Amino acid sequence: MRPRYGWIALSCAAILSFAACAKQATEGESTTTSKPTLSGTIRVDGSSTVLPISEAIAEDFQKQNPQVQVTVGKSGTGGGFKKFANGEIDITGASRPIREEEDALCKKNGVEYIEIPIAYDAMAVVVNPQNTWCDSLTVAELKKIWEPAAQGKIKNWSQVRSGFPNEPLTLFGAGTDSGTFDYFTAAIVGEEKASRGDYTASEDDDILVQGVSRTKGALGYFGLAYYENNQDKLKLVAIDNGSGPVKPSRETVLDGTYQPLARPLFLYVNVKALDRPEVTEFIKFALANAGKLSDEVGYIGLPEQVYELVSHRVEKRIKGSAFGAHGSQVGVKLEDLYKIEEASEKGAQ
Amino acid sequence: MIQVVSTPRWRAREYRREQIFQLVGALIVLFALTTLVVLLTKILLDGFMRLNPEFFANFPSRRAEQAGIKAALVGSAYLLLLTAAIAIPIGVGAALYLEEFARRNWFTRMVEINITNLAGVPSVIYGLLGLQVFVRTLMMDRSLLAGACTMALLALPVIITASREGLRTVPKSLRDGSLALGATQWQTVRYTVLPVAMPSILTGVILSLSRVVGETAPLLVIGAVVYIGTLPDSLFSSFTVLPVQIYSWTTRPQHAFQENAAAGIIVLLALLLTMNALAIYLRNRYQKRLPI
Numbered sequence: 001m002r003p004r005y006g007w008i009a010l011s012c013a014a015i016l017s018f019a020a021c022a023k024q025a026t027e028g029e030s031t032t033t034s035k036p037t038l039s040g041t042i043r044v045d046g047s048s049t050v051l052p053i054s055e056a057i058a059e060d061f062q063k064q065n066p067q068v069q070v071t072v073g074k075s076g077t078g079g080g081f082k083k084f085a086n087g088e089i090d091i092t093g094a095s096r097p098i099r100e101e102e103d104a105l106c107k108k109n110g111v112e113y114i115e116i117p118i119a120y121d122a123m124a125v126v127v128n129p130q131n132t133w134c135d136s137l138t139v140a141e142l143k144k145i146w147e148p149a150a151q152g153k154i155k156n157w158s159q160v161r162s163g164f165p166n167e168p169l170t171l172f173g174a175g176t177d178s179g180t181f182d183y184f185t186a187a188i189v190g191e192e193k194a195s196r197g198d199y200t201a202s203e204d205d206d207i208l209v210q211g212v213s214r215t216k217g218a219l220g221y222f223g224l225a226y227y228e229n230n231q232d233k234l235k236l237v238a239i240d241n242g243s244g245p246v247k248p249s250r251e252t253v254l255d256g257t258y259q260p261l262a263r264p265l266f267l268y269v270n271v272k273a274l275d276r277p278e279v280t281e282f283i284k285f286a287l288a289n290a291g292k293l294s295d296e297v298g299y300i301g302l303p304e305q306v307y308e309l310v311s312h313r314v315e316k317r318i319k320g321s322a323f324g325a326h327g328s329q330v331g332v333k334l335e336d337l338y339k340i341e342e343a344s345e346k347g348a349q
Numbered sequence: 350m351i352q353v354v355s356t357p358r359w360r361a362r363e364y365r366r367e368q369i370f371q372l373v374g375a376l377i378v379l380f381a382l383t384t385l386v387v388l389l390t391k392i393l394l395d396g397f398m399r400l401n402p403e404f405f406a407n408f409p410s411r412r413a414e415q416a417g418i419k420a421a422l423v424g425s426a427y428l429l430l431l432t433a434a435i436a437i438p439i440g441v442g443a444a445l446y447l448e449e450f451a452r453r454n455w456f457t458r459m460v461e462i463n464i465t466n467l468a469g470v471p472s473v474i475y476g477l478l479g480l481q482v483f484v485r486t487l488m489m490d491r492s493l494l495a496g497a498c499t500m501a502l503l504a505l506p507v508i509i510t511a512s513r514e515g516l517r518t519v520p521k522s523l524r525d526g527s528l529a530l531g532a533t534q535w536q537t538v539r540y541t542v543l544p545v546a547m548p549s550i551l552t553g554v555i556l557s558l559s560r561v562v563g564e565t566a567p568l569l570v571i572g573a574v575v576y577i578g579t580l581p582d583s584l585f586s587s588f589t590v591l592p593v594q595i596y597s598w599t600t601r602p603q604h605a606f607q608e609n610a611a612a613g614i615i616v617l618l619a620l621l622l623t624m625n626a627l628a629i630y631l632r633n634r635y636q637k638r639l640p641i
Contacts, residue, residue, distance in 0.1 A: 045574075052601070054576075055411055058576050059408075059409070059411060069587070162573060204600065226602045229603055298412050
């Protein structure tokens with residue numbers, strides 16, 4: 001009988017065709033040096049929260065510049081900064097400002113960066129639609145529910161506020177690896193990652209939506225976009241931060257009244273990469289379109305003036321973080337951003 | 350002690366026991382199948398509407414209805430071919446050496462034990478290894494080649510084990526016959542042993558490659574991207590694959606993306622079923638041609 005080695009032929013063919021492709025590609029790179037059309041690769045990575053925005057920017061930029069290859073990864077804020085500090089990527093998305101140790105790592109590796117706020121993200125606190133008693137909660141009440149000391153103790157709505165009915169309290173919240181969890185705990189409990197553990201935690205927000213919509217005494221928190229896509233199944237709770245209950249919306253986030261559960265999202269761009277024309281164009285494109293695209297994918301675009309201020313910041317190559325590299329900060333308002341922007345510009349002049 | 354004498358009462362009791370056991374077995378099968386059917390039906394209902402030509406021809410997009418799996422499907426195909434090209438020669442070669450040429454000593458025994466153990470290592474560990482060795486140390490970057498090398502490592506233990514099983518089923522009389530006719534060891538392996546062992550080797554190879562197609566974790570670790578607007582054009586291109594694209598869609602808040610994910614799952618399932626069917630077909634086809 002004759003042995004058949006079709007599969008060997010197949011693998012060899014695969015190797016050969018790949019080698020041929022590789023050769024072609026390198027040849028192609030050396031010939032495309034003409035200036036007018038942009039080429040090259042832009043590597044974007046980082047937070048899964050920022051991903052929908054960076055993906056939208058990449059998609060539209062790619063359409064206008066077919067010669068440029070834009071890739072967007074999803075390593076999380078922390079993972080993104082690690083790659084960024086190693087110089088492996090050009091731009092990283094972050095759902096919080098850079099931390100001191102991440103800043104130190106960048107410095108150690110000689111990576112300089114410019115911080116670009118790109119949109120606002122708001123967190124929604126929601127209850128079951130059958131919940132008739134709870135329209136708003138104060139930050140202190142939320143803290144009472146979520147702080148580590150509440151574990152095993154606060155198990156009934158009647159314990160949250162006198163006047164609430166005797167109804168078991170079932171909690172749903174973000175998984176401990178998410179930026180949402182970091183920010184919620186920092187904003188409500190006062191310490192990042194400090195939370196009770198006896199609640200349904202999931203990285204999959206759909207599970208949280210299902211959970212809250214099926215349990216009468218449920219309370220949960222997640223990104224505002226998830227509420228907006230499931231409005232019929234959930235009831236939004238207004239947050240009282242000392243000046244009356246406020247529900248999250250575009251207006252209340254932008255005027256700074258929905259606090260402390262709104263946060264800015266950022267892109268960090270490597271200054272060295274910014275010297276490449278395609279990266280400069282990408283950042284310009286991002287700043288010109290971020291407002292519209294953020295709204296489209298479920299976030300809240302910043303006011304135009306902020307994008308203009310940031311454009312100046314990029315043009316003047318003002319490096320570093322306007323937040324002093326202190327990580328999650330609660331209650332960051334646009335007014336503060338302006339002040340910091342102005343201060344840092346003055347400082348650089 | 351097992352009762353040897355069979356009394357009518359004893360037989361009736363044993364018969365009842367057997368009936369209970371069969372009932373329990375049937376219930377377990379029913380439970381497993383129902384779960385599977387419910388899952389598949391839900392996926393099919395959710396995703397079937399999205400399975401149109403554009404879904405295969407479009408790159409990812411923020412608009413769910415315009416998003417497609419072109420980059421992911423092509424990335425998966427390239428990754429599969431490249432992984433096969435790396436893993437099959439090494440895997441089958443290693444099995445041939447261990448089974449046909451190597452002396453049995455402490456070294457080969459150690460290699461064998463390690464290969465068996467490697468088959469049980471969680472895939473994400475291979476991802477971490479690939480990140481350090483291929484992406485960073487060998488400077489392959491987050492490329493198709495680095496992905497394929499990592500996946501080849503993942504596939505190797507299964508390929509080697511399956512190939513050795515296949516080689517062991519070849520009767521010693523065939524080898525002896527070939528050697529007695531004056532064939533060298535290599536000729537014996539090449540013309541007698543390999544053709545007979547081929548069905549088992551092929552089955553092992555295809556099953557391990559279908560595992561590669563379904564893997565997500567190691568590729569996420571070594572840095573497969575979730576958005577890419579171009580197809581890979583060289584060994585060093587960035588890439589994405591189907592499971593990563595599906596995973597990325599499932600984490601979106603909009604329901605339309607969930608439908609995309611379901612449609613992606615249907616495509617992935619179809620691909621896996623085709624590969625497994627191919628494995629069965631090849632095994633049956635080659636087995637019929639055996640001279641023994």
